[in-house]
Amino acid sequence: MTRSRAFSGGDSRIPRARKTRVDFATSQLSLAEDFRTSLEVAPPSTSTRLHNAVVPGYHAVVESLIGWTVRLLQEGPVMLLWGLLVFFPARSIWKRWLRAKFEKSTAVGAA
Secondary structure: OOHHHHHOOOOOOOOHHHHOOOOOOOOOOOOOOOOOOOOOOOOOOHHHHHHHHHHHHHHHHHHHHHHHHHHHHHHHHHHHHHHHHHHHHHHHHHHHHHHHHHHHHHHHHHO
């Protein structure tokens, strides 16, 4: 039987049931890694360790300041607008309340 004839399905010797049969197989794979760290004779110096701690701290401070600045620039104008819209009516209500309280206390003291 030639290769082209076997792939084209032209071989009549293969029964019809075998042409549609599917075989399943399972396989297992195991991986293991053996890693041994080398013994360091001299640990890093104190100044190196402090420098290595300062660098991420500095980056965190800078990122924090940039984040707050960006937030202020994004939300600041809206907060300013609402602050102005609420400030003036609240101020007039506060002044009326204080005036009424003052007049009430002076009226009670005069009587």
